[in-house]
Amino acid sequence: MLAMSGVPLDEGARLLRRHAPELTWQDRSPFLGAVAAPAIPWLRFAHRDHRREEAVALPANPPPPRGLAVSFAPEDGIGAHAWAASSGLRLLAAEAAAVATAADKITSLELFARAGADTPRTWVVEKELPAAATVPLVVQRRQNNLTGKGTRLVTSPEQLDEVLCEWSGEALRVSSHVDGVPVTVSGCVTRQGTVVSALSHQLVGIPALTPYWGAHCGNQLIAEHDLPAGAASRCREVCAAVGDQLARLGFLGAFGLDLLVTPDAAVLAIEINPRFQTVVSLVQAQERAAGLLPTLGTHVLASLLPSVAVEEVRTACLKLSQLVVTADRTGVVRDGITSGVHRLANGRPRRCGDGDLVALRPGEALLWAHAHPGDPVRPGEELVLLQLPGHAASVRANPELTAEARTWIRAVRRALVIDDV
Numbered sequence: 001m002l003a004m005s006g007v008p009l010d011e012g013a014r015l016l017r018r019h020a021p022e023l024t025w026q027d028r029s030p031f032l033g034a035v036a037a038p039a040i041p042w043l044r045f046a047h048r049d050h051r052r053e054e055a056v057a058l059p060a061n062p063p064p065p066r067g068l069a070v071s072f073a074p075e076d077g078i079g080a081h082a083w084a085a086s087s088g089l090r091l092l093a094a095e096a097a098a099v100a101t102a103a104d105k106i107t108s109l110e111l112f113a114r115a116g117a118d119t120p121r122t123w124v125v126e127k128e129l130p131a132a133a134t135v136p137l138v139v140q141r142r143q144n145n146l147t148g149k150g151t152r153l154v155t156s157p158e159q160l161d162e163v164l165c166e167w168s169g170e171a172l173r174v175s176s177h178v179d180g181v182p183v184t185v186s187g188c189v190t191r192q193g194t195v196v197s198a199l200s201h202q203l204v205g206i207p208a209l210t211p212y213w214g215a216h217c218g219n220q221l222i223a224e225h226d227l228p229a230g231a232a233s234r235c236r237e238v239c240a241a242v243g244d245q246l247a248r249l250g251f252l253g254a255f256g257l258d259l260l261v262t263p264d265a266a267v268l269a270i271e272i273n274p275r276f277q278t279v280v281s282l283v284q285a286q287e288r289a290a291g292l293l294p295t296l297g298t299h300v301l302a303s304l305l306p307s308v309a310v311e312e313v314r315t316a317c318l319k320l321s322q323l324v325v326t327a328d329r330t331g332v333v334r335d336g337i338t339s340g341v342h343r344l345a346n347g348r349p350r351r352c353g354d355g356d357l358v359a360l361r362p363g364e365a366l367l368w369a370h371a372h373p374g375d376p377v378r379p380g381e382e383l384v385l386l387q388l389p390g391h392a393a394s395v396r397a398n399p400e401l402t403a404e405a406r407t408w409i410r411a412v413r414r415a416l417v418i419d420d421v
Contacts, residue, residue, distance in 0.1 A: 002223050002317040003236065004197050004290060007301065007308050012293030013039055015308070020300050022067030024089060026080060029339060031368040031385055032072065032276065035284040035357050036294035043296075046083070048072070051376075053079030065090040068304075070296060073275050075099045092303040094274060098251035102274040105140045105173045111249075115241035117269040120175040120260070129164070129174065136177035138214075139163050140271075141170060149380065151214025153177060178268060179397045180260040181227065184219060185239040186283045188254045188295055190302040194243025195310055196236045197295060198286040200279050201226070201395050202258060203323070208401060208409055210326060210380065218392060219279040220321035221286055226395045228265035235259055235267055242272065254280065254299040278385070282320045285358045290315035320357065321392035323405060325384040325412050327377040335417035337384055339369045349411050360389035365408055377418060384412050 025033035026046040037043050062085035069089035071080035084091035101107045112119050123133050141150035154160040182202040188195040199222050206217040224232040239257045256273040284294035290313050301308045341355035342365050368385040393399035
């Protein structure tokens with residue numbers, strides 16, 4: 001079972017219909033909006049290509065807003081803001097200053113302290129490392145981008161010297177390495193408090209998917225019994241407290257909190273993602289199954305209304321997971337994958353139609369194409385999001401992929417053809 005809070009689905013949909021009758025979700029693929037769409041059937045989708053936003057500028061005389069929009073990671077440049085303005089849409093995004101404070105791996109430490117959240121023993125290093133900071137250590141750049149490549153595990157003095165040399169001149173966050181299960185709590189800050197939604201096991205540094213220790217590889221929903229006794233409740237408490245601190249900064253809307261749960265049930269705060277995260281796709285499936293409005297809708301209501309009705313529920317935990325398949329070399333995509341529900345045929349994905357994440361059956365996977373034929377790609381860039389109707393890995397500090405997950409990863413990589421450039 002799982003305890004979570006949210007806006008009751010019927011009431012939330014009614015409020016959205018009234019206050020957001022024209023609503024658009026913008027992202028690289030519809031995967032996150034698609035899970036919310038059954039509860040918000042008028043939701044539209046707009047494709048976003050970050051690579052074409054380098055030279056974008058805000059329009060000088062944009063049309064007056066006639067609708068509302070939400071975008072994935074709107075703080076990633078001005079692309080989402082320029083698109084919304086030129087499209088005559090009001091972008092519902094958190095205040096930039098609050099987002100910057102929360103996302104910064106160093107300034108977020110003060111926010112954790114005010115929230116009463118424990119963290120691993122941590123130092124802010126600009127030049128010399130304190131003598132007490134001995135390996136193994138986790139070194140983070142303060143602006144850690146969207147993929148986790150700005151996080152390194154160092155287990156020897158030589159590795160530490162290499163990282164400090166590579167990132168010289170930057171203020172770095174250096175923490176003692178602690179073994180534990182990485183957990184993400186999805187929340188949403190409203191004007192009257194913080195909604196604390198589902199828990200997920202964050203999968204990072206999976207060798208079959210990335211060469212980077214701290215890189216995000218996917219997530220899977222977890223129940224209370226998947227963690228040591230009392231840890232799930234503490235995760236929710238920390239999320240609520242951090243959300244309340246975000247509210248004091250002027251932040252409103254969806255966010256994710258990355259925590260570490262140790263074998264003795266200690267909960268340590270690691271970082272804040274003040275935006276939608278990929279895992280929200282799974283979270284919204286859990287919310288719908290619990291009779292709650294999907295996070296995308298709650299984010300909209302939190303941005304528009306002075307108050308929203310929130311209730312706490314206990315519900316059966318869905319066993320859903322997703323994995324991010326990335327490029328392992330530079331090239332151009334020749335053969336891609338069509339988004340939709342697939343089954344395996346002779347070791348290759350075969351599309352068998354459209355489908356809803358919550359309705360996936362054993363043996364099926366929902367694939368979302370994030371790269372298409374003709375797209376240039378570099379190592380680490382997302383190619384496909386793979387969603388499965390079950391756990392993709394063991395729930396532990398160093399998870400192992402299931403046989404089914406490994407089979408699907410191999411099948412997806414065989415189906416994708418990348419030509420050299």
